[in-house]
Amino acid sequence: MEKEQLRKSVLRRLGTIKGHIAGIEKMVEENKNCEDILFQLSAVMGSVNKLSAHILEGYSQACLDESNFDDAKSRQRIEELTKTMLNMLKK
Structure with a gap:
């Protein structure tokens, strides 16, 4: 996933989480x-964990793409x- 797509996806998910928090506040x-x-x-906790995973996945993929691994096993x-x-x- 490209950086701009990841950013938009993260913002969309944060908006959803923010809406859930507002709903809890009202409750x-x-x-x-x-x-x-x-x-x-x-x-909400599940959503935050999924968001963390989503960000980690994008970040790790970007790091791997930027790195030059001579060793495929590594x-x-x-x-x-x-x-x-x-x-x-x-989970």
Whole structure:
């Protein structure tokens, strides 16, 4: 993903997260039940983790593209490490 596409995607996701936060704030102001608020907070945390993974994926790919690896095995190991970190963030 090119840098400008990544930036737009990140901003779009941040806007969505901001909307969810505003909704939670309204729920608190309206004295909604804690279970519903906690459920929404969980959704926001999941969105933030997915955003982190999205940014990490773009950043790591850009780093790999800019690096000159003479050793294909080293590049493959770094790609595997990145995939592992992404899988951890997406859970």
